[in-house]
Amino acid sequence: MTKPHPKIRVLAENLLAFEPGGKTTGASDANAIFHVCEKLRPQLANLTGNVGFRALLSRALALAGAESAGLRLLHVKSNGSLEGLEELKEKVAAKEFLEGEKILLSHLLGLLVAFIGENLTMQILCEVWPQLYRNDRSVGNGGKNEKAE
Amino acid sequence: MEEKMKKQNNAAKKIPRQPASDQPGKVTIRKLPTGVRGLDEILGGGIPEYSFNIIAGTPGCGKTTLAHQIAFANATVAKPVLYFTVLGEPAMKMLRYQQQFSFFDASKLGKAIRFINLVDVVLEQDLNAVLDEIIKQVTASSPGLVVVDSFRTVIRKAVANTDEMEMQSFIQRLAQFLTSWEATTFLVGEYVQEEMKDNPIFTIADGLIWLWQVTERNSVVRKLQLFKIRGQDTVPGLHTVRINSDGLQAFSRTMGLTNTKAKPLRNRRLSIGIPELDKMLGGGILEGDSLLVAGPSGTGKSALATQFIAAGLKIGEPGIMAIFEERPKGYVDRAANFGLNFKTPQEKGELEILYLRPLDLSVDETMQEILDAIERVGAKRLVIDSLAGFEMALAPGFRADFRESLYRMIGALTGAGVTILSTVEVEDSFTSFPFSHYAISFLTDDIIRMRYVEISGQLRKVLVVIKMRGGNHAKDIREYVITDTGLVIIHPRQTDYTELSTGIPKLCARAVEQAPEPRADR
Numbered sequence: 001m002t003k004p005h006p007k008i009r010v011l012a013e014n015l016l017a018f019e020p021g022g023k024t025t026g027a028s029d030a031n032a033i034f035h036v037c038e039k040l041r042p043q044l045a046n047l048t049g050n051v052g053f054r055a056l057l058s059r060a061l062a063l064a065g066a067e068s069a070g071l072r073l074l075h076v077k078s079n080g081s082l083e084g085l086e087e088l089k090e091k092v093a094a095k096e097f098l099e100g101e102k103i104l105l106s107h108l109l110g111l112l113v114a115f116i117g118e119n120l121t122m123q124i125l126c127e128v129w130p131q132l133y134r135n136d137r138s139v140g141n142g143g144k145n146e147k148a149e
Numbered sequence: 150m151e152e153k154m155k156k157q158n159n160a161a162k163k164i165p166r167q168p169a170s171d172q173p174g175k176v177t178i179r180k181l182p183t184g185v186r187g188l189d190e191i192l193g194g195g196i197p198e199y200s201f202n203i204i205a206g207t208p209g210c211g212k213t214t215l216a217h218q219i220a221f222a223n224a225t226v227a228k229p230v231l232y233f234t235v236l237g238e239p240a241m242k243m244l245r246y247q248q249q250f251s252f253f254d255a256s257k258l259g260k261a262i263r264f265i266n267l268v269d270v271v272l273e274q275d276l277n278a279v280l281d282e283i284i285k286q287v288t289a290s291s292p293g294l295v296v297v298d299s300f301r302t303v304i305r306k307a308v309a310n311t312d313e314m315e316m317q318s319f320i321q322r323l324a325q326f327l328t329s330w331e332a333t334t335f336l337v338g339e340y341v342q343e344e345m346k347d348n349p350i351f352t353i354a355d356g357l358i359w360l361w362q363v364t365e366r367n368s369v370v371r372k373l374q375l376f377k378i379r380g381q382d383t384v385p386g387l388h389t390v391r392i393n394s395d396g397l398q399a400f401s402r403t404m405g406l407t408n409t410k411a412k413p414l415r416n417r418r419l420s421i422g423i424p425e426l427d428k429m430l431g432g433g434i435l436e437g438d439s440l441l442v443a444g445p446s447g448t449g450k451s452a453l454a455t456q457f458i459a460a461g462l463k464i465g466e467p468g469i470m471a472i473f474e475e476r477p478k479g480y481v482d483r484a485a486n487f488g489l490n491f492k493t494p495q496e497k498g499e500l501e502i503l504y505l506r507p508l509d510l511s512v513d514e515t516m517q518e519i520l521d522a523i524e525r526v527g528a529k530r531l532v533i534d535s536l537a538g539f540e541m542a543l544a545p546g547f548r549a550d551f552r553e554s555l556y557r558m559i560g561a562l563t564g565a566g567v568t569i570l571s572t573v574e575v576e577d578s579f580t581s582f583p584f585s586h587y588a589i590s591f592l593t594d595d596i597i598r599m600r601y602v603e604i605s606g607q608l609r610k611v612l613v614v615i616k617m618r619g620g621n622h623a624k625d626i627r628e629y630v631i632t633d634t635g636l637v638i639i640h641p642r643q644t645d646y647t648e649l650s651t652g653i654p655k656l657c658a659r660a661v662e663q664a665p666e667p668r669a670d671r
Contacts, residue, residue, distance in 0.1 A: 047240040049268035116244045119255045127259050 004110035184222025206360035228293030301338030368544035400513030422460030444599030473538025512554035594618035
């Protein structure tokens, strides 16, 4: 199993911070990961179709679930949206929920970088979040993921 | 009646002919570049704007790569490319692989090239919904170019649920809509040629580009054919295609030489670098001639070629040596041994020694390499050493085309004033005097034949000018040696021997002579 590069995690944190609930301590009702995924969905569905997006998110969820067991409560619906966020929020601590969001998004971005490369991934993200800082526009190490210990 | 026809014919003769493009009121069709080297020339200038085209072929022959190359060559923010992907290769996979090619420009994605996935519409809805989705997207962004990849899968899905008329109507409406919206369209699909006669898409299409991939023995040969491009003077026939890190490259059968201007004949004679041989040739080779030097191994063909190039360099005529057997260093060293400096002209860009030996080249791309080099250095002299090596370097599937391609290249180059010296190895027979086992003598204006002869217990070398275009030449069989200054013709004509051409001459007069090269001590 591979862990996303630390810079991908920073990028994931930044994207979550752009969305409602992303800067809170988790006490808010908003689920930043839901909003990020929903914004990415049409962009990526153009490239891979709904089926493709669903497959990518499912894979990211499977990888993330191995790191944070609570994430196993989540499912990807047939339309590609995330299901089970409310249930997860009730069952785990706020800190763990926020961490889970970061892990899941890091894996999703890591998969994108692995498939289409850093440049194109950043290009897609910048189309959705034009406010992404120049500094964020590098996920380092050519986008390669790190081997888990 | 006959009288009337005669009058009509005479009247027709009197009307001065005017090129269509010069006639007032005629529409001028802009031609879009393909971004594929060599393809625009084959197309007769490029892809006609607003045309409705099909890129067809079997899987793996480069259809998607070709579509991407055309897309990247034409995409602008003002006139974007809409790339609809259907069942088959999803855009994400395309992007993963296509970004390996040099033509891929990531900065164009999103604004100038937009990928739109039609999979869900195709899977879940009917042809009308597919058309509606295309119309919606095209209306929203007014693209300059539209690609549907793969269109075949749209049709395949629909065939089960749609009658033929509905299918034809869908294609017709799609074509009309896209053309009306000033989009140049490419439908990419896996088709086999047998489908052409029954499939309405081929009737409706303005352009049909067919790609092949044929395996022959150990090599793969890619070909391209334009079955139709409406309104354009295309280059007919099958053209070689290669896919490398730059994407597709097409090699026109005419090798881009159709527009090469013929040089006026000046009857200038060029020195071959061997004064005595120049005399035998009637003063040298005529500029723009093709000279064939035939002889067995070790007779000095490459030495002669080296001197020919050196003679040109000496008077400021750049040269190209296309070699297939020895390595370039061998030629440079040989020249140095003859006191000829090849290094400096190489450094100055006046001489290129092309070592072409990859073993799976096509004739056309090999020739393209030579032509590119000729253009780069402005070469006036070209050496091909040797034709046998050249043929060996080709993929087996291309060897059948060798003579035809050689014929085209030699004809065009000599017409443009380049003087060519080709060598060919022939096995010495002691019963006959063949010029070449290739039936290529007709390609050449001049032929020099070298051979071994046995004289006084020595295997010596002789040469003779067999053929010389447009001029008289010596008919003598002359002996020569390879010295530290190169090939040198020695002795006046041998009159003491007959049957020199057989290689085993007969002494017909008393010969008191000094051997040209030292005899072995007894």
